[in-house]
Amino acid sequence: PSGPRGASSRAWLPSGGGGRAFIRGGNTRAPCCCRAAAGGSAAQCGGADDDNGGVVTRRGVFGAVVLGVSSSALCLQAALDAVAGGLPPEEKPKLCDAACEAELENLPMVTTESGLQYKDIKVGQGPSPPIGFQVAANCIAMVPNGQIFDSSLEKGQPYIFRVGAGQVIKGLDEGILSMKVGGLRRLYIPGQLAFPKGLTSAPGRPRVAPSSPVVFDVNLLFVPGLDDDE
Template identity: 35%
Template sequence: LTEVKVDDMGSSSSFSSSLGSLPHPFSVSRNLKKSRSSTNRLLLVHSRSSHSPSSIFSVSPSPPPCPPLAQPSLTRGVSQLSKEEPGDVVGRRGAIVLGACLNGLLFFSGAARDEGATGTALAVEDDTCSLAVASSGLAFCDRLVGDGPAATKGQLIKAHYVGKLENGKVFDSSYGRGSPLTFRIGVGEVIKGWDQGILGGNGIPPMLPGGKRTLKIPPELAYGMRGAGCKGGSCIIPPDSTLSFDVEFIGKA
C-alpha cells in the first residue's frame, strides 16, 4: 500500500496498492474513541511494499526459516474494504485483516504454506467435537463434511467463519455482517493455519464445499510471539495465542 490521502478534516484516508488499485477505497477512522459502532470483519489484502509511518505502524517480517511469518502491523478503524482484483495477488506472502473492537483494527500477517508432508493425527476432546491434531500442530474437526470438488491452490473461494480466543471470546466473525469472506487459498493470503486447514495437507484432508470445520490454530501458524492489535499494553490477540475458527467453506467465488 503506497498512497495515503487525508481529507481536509483529517478524518479519513484512502489507500492504493502498488500491485494494482483496489476496486474501491476504504475509509479509516482516525479517532477510535469517537467510533459508535463495532463492525467485525476478517478480510484479505495483499501487501508487499513498505508502509508510511504516518499511516501504518509497520513491523519488519521475521527472517526465515520455519516458516517466514510476517509480524502484524496495524492501523486504526477499518470501516470498509472491498475484495481485491485477482491480479493483485502476487507471491506467497499476504495478510489477514481483522476488524474488531471500536470499529476495527487492521492487521497484517502472512505465511508461506507448508507443502506436502503427511502427518499422524491424534485425538483430542473439544467441548462438542473430537479434534485431530496433525504433526504441524494444527487441530481440526469436521462438524459437517461437504461434497463436490475441493479447492485448488490459488483458487478464489468464499468462506464464513467465527474466530475465537482460547477463553472463548469471539474476536471476529463474518456472519454478523451477512457476507462471507472471499480470498485466494494456498498462496499465503491468510495465516498458515487457514491455508492448511481448508486446502488440506500435512495429514489434514481438504474441506469440501458446504463443509463446516473447527480449526484450532497454534501460535506458530497464526500470529506467533508478537500477537496482533497490541496498543498500550493490551492486545486484541495476545502474544502466543492459540486461535479457534469455526469455518464454513461455501465454495469457489
Template identity: 75%
Template sequence: MTSLDMPTMASSLSFPILPFGSVCGKRSCFATPQSILVDKFRRVVLEVKSSETRECTAMFNCNSRRDFLGLALGVSGLFIHSLEANGAGLPLEEKPKLCDETCEKELENVPMVTTESGLQYKDIKVGQGPSPPVGFQVAANYVAMVPSGQIFDSSLEKGQPYIFRVGSGQVIQGLDEGILSMKIGGKRRLYIPGSLAFPKGLNSAPGRPRVAPSSPVIFDVSLEYIPGLEVDEE
C-alpha cells in the first residue's frame, strides 16, 4: 500500500474520523462530514453558522450548529428506521389452497364424520367411481396445515400430485385412512389427531411452521386418479 492510499481510505469512510463535539483547544471542532446524509444538510448548517442569533425555526430551538446537525441526523435516522419497519411489514405471499374462502364458509355447515381411530373429516366434494384398494397407487393433491391454518407442506406448490401406495405406510396413518374411503375427484378435509400424525414431529423450514411431536394436523386432500382403476369403471 502506497502513502497515497491512506488518505483515500480515510476519505471513503461514511463517518468523520473525529466525533462531533470533540475538543480542539478552547473550542469545539468538527471533522469535515463525508457521508451523503451530512452533505445534504451542509447548506442548512452554513446558514445557521452565518446567523447572529443562531436560532432555528420556531419548531426547533437550537443553540448551536452542533445541536442542529445532531438533530438533523437523529431525524434522518428515525426516517430510515421507519422505512425498514415498513419493509418488514409487507404482506405475505398468498399460497395456493384446495379450499378457498367460499369453501371455508360452506364447510361450517358440513357434518363432521369421526372414525373409530379418532380421525375426523368433512367432505368438501364427494367424488365418483371407485375408492382405492389397499396397496394401489393413488395420485393426490394435498395442503398440510397446523391447527392455526399455517401451511407446512403442499403438493400444489410443487406443481404435481403426490403418488404413493395407499394403506401401505408410505404416509402418515391419518392420511392413509382418510384417502381409503374417498372416491376419484373427491375433496376432503382431514382433522388428524396427534396419534395418527407425526410421532417425531417436523422441523420448521424457512417460512414454515414447526410441527410438534404427536400434535394434531389438518390435511385438505383431493383424490385425482387411481392408475389402472378409473378407466375400468367408466
C-alpha cells in the first residue's frame, strides 16, 4: 500500500532544519505525534484550485501538505495559526468546543485490551485505514488538565503518517486504526502507550512527564488510495 503518486518518501524523514519530530518521546522540537512534512516548513498561502471552481479537494490538501503546494484552505488555517499564537489556551482552535465537551459526559467509553480508552464524538462514514496506509488527520494533543502541547490546527496543516508503522506514539496508532474517515474521536492514552521519555516544556507548551497519560482529539480526514476524490 502506498500514498498518492508523486509523494516523496523523504516527506516522512526528519529534516535537518528544525523539522525533527517527537517520535515516541524524542526531545527535538517539531510535531509531537508524527513526522514533519518535507523541509519542515508550512505551505505558502495561495489561491484556490481553478480547475475545481475554487473548491479545495482532499487530494489537493494532501498534496499541499506533502509537497508544500499552496491552497486556500491552508491559507485560512495559517491565518488562524497567527491569531492563535496570541490567544489564551481556552481560545485556541479546537476540535471539541465547550458544547462538545459537555456532550462527552453522555458518550460511552470504550476500553481496549492495551488500556487505551476512547469516545467517539462523531462516527465517520468512510473507510477505516488498513495497516501500512497513509492517513491525513487533524490532531490536538493535551495533558489531562486540558492544556494543549501540540496541535495540527495551529500548525496550519493536518498530520500525515503511515498507520501501524511506528511513526507515531502507540496510543494514536491504535486509536486511529478503528476510526472511519470523517470521524472525530477523543483518545485517553495511558502512559505506557504515550511518551516513555516525556516531553520538555517550551513557550506555550506544557511539560509531559515520562510515561504520563495524555489526551488526543483526532479527526480522520481521509486515507489516500481508499478515499480518493470522486
